[in-house]
Amino acid sequence: MIALEDVSARVGDFTLESITFQVPQGAYGIVIGPTGAGKTTLVEAIAGLVPITRGRLVLGGEDLTHAPPERRRLSIVYQHAYLFPHLTVRENVAYGSIGSRVVVEMLERFGLAEVAGRNVRVLSGGERQLVAVARALARRPEVLLLDEPFAALDPRRRVSVRRELRTIYFERRFTVLQVTHDFHEAGLLGDLGVVLDRGRMLQAGKPEEIFRRPASPVVADFLGAENVFAGVAQPIRDDAPDWLPGADPEDVEHAVAFTTGGITLYALGHVIPGTAHAVIRADDVSLSRVPSSSSVRNQFRGTVVELAPAGAITRVTVDVSGISLVAAVTTRSVRELEIAPGTEVFAAFKATSVHLC
């Protein structure tokens, strides 16, 4: 278990401030944020390599805020491996290992047995990263810290290393905290997501929740939500089925009319009347050539402006009364519906797909 309570740390001019989150025992936490967000400082503070200036760090139930790194029962894997260049592959894996049997097991599991006697200087980038992961796991850590460990790998190698690491993780169930800037990876791996920017924590929660309901336009923008609109939100009080008489409008989720540019969206939320942002993920927007008669509350006629195919998915930008709405649809659908720039389409999304923040 990793628990941070109001943790602050400082490296040079950079300050990490008031970070609070908890990764339960055996869970997989993901720290996500742009370059310079403080992700590496955060994992190094947890590892004890950067001193914590304020707050409390609990690892495995023990307060280790000021304990030296060697007492924290954790391992760290950096993007650039940091293999000891004066040692062989086997010596690197054995460096902090709990025994020679584990070293042999790790060398075999990561396909390193054949290069075990080689100096690490002659390895390829992918092999180096495998050695770094094997070295970290040979210690049998209770907590594994991963600082963009797959970023330097080619896509094929990335998938195989990630798969092997996941297999060992499911076998042993140690606690993991991984730093990444890859949204796909975050969604794929994490039980818990933490969004950092400029040394501050913007949001923490289930990755799916963060993606669907970003706490602020900054988080939404960073997480790659294509449709983020500024506008005015107003609860729809006169709509009997949506309004609970006597309830405090700040306490209950109710129907909201969100006006941006020339259109009004139908949304649900706790929003206080006034200016707000609406976030709609492109995956939640569907397109048709004729108006559909479904339960979908939001349906707008628009003109296709741009197609951006990326394999099986095509991002279609539709101009709706001067607002650019992006829909992610299958390339096959684009072909079947004969969608092209200039085509008139109907863009639709549910009220529950509109997240107000």
Place this chain on the structure above:
Amino acid sequence: MLEPLARPPRSRDAILSVAAALAASLFLLFLVAPLVGLVGSGGSRGLRALASDPELRASLMLTVGTATLATALGILGATPVAYALARGRFRGRALVSALIDLPLLIPHPVAGIALLLVLGQRTAFGVALGALGLRIVGSVTGIVCAMLFVSAPLYVSAAREAFDRVDPRFEGVARTLGDSRWRAIRRVTLPLAWRGLLAAAIVMWARAVSEFGAIVILVYHPRVASVLSYERFTAYGLREALPVAAVLVLLALVPLVALRALRGDERLPSRRR
């Protein structure tokens, strides 16, 4: 009417190249000619004198021995300082760094006078050392002190660079793998920095061997090689000083070759890439 043509830039470049090559050649000639002349005039006599001149032999032995001892003491005392300056982020680091470099910038007889003020027989420190049976002025210990004072800053500077070249994250990873700070330094940092530390020690040793100004103030007897060459020059003239001076130049080639070998070795892996 035709406009005069501007001089083509290529010919201007050629003139500048010739001027730069001429300046560089003159500079190299200025550096090398005196040493080549010295070894050419006195080299063979110097090597013969090694067999026939017991005073020169004793002086060289003393020089090499004291320089080696001073270097060993420097490594012991200055390595932690260099490490602290490379890794530490403490207040006053710049001041400590400047103070360590100071002996490099002052004239060496001045360094000798400064040492005399602290270690002289009538100073408190000198009296205390005397009570322990240690004498600085006019003793081998004094030679070691003078050599250490003027050459250790070179070691600190080069050793600090050697530590700077080792990314602290190597040490960090070692610590997360269970090493204490000292164990991580011993198992990771020192093995990665050893080449730079050895080069630093060689530079320090070479500087100690060539020291004259500070030694001559503290210790005239017994005579190290630099003091012997000076004494022979002032007492007997150039002809008698030449063999000693030539042997000192040849001795300086030893660390120079060692340094070149170290650097050449360092470059080998990058050639393979």
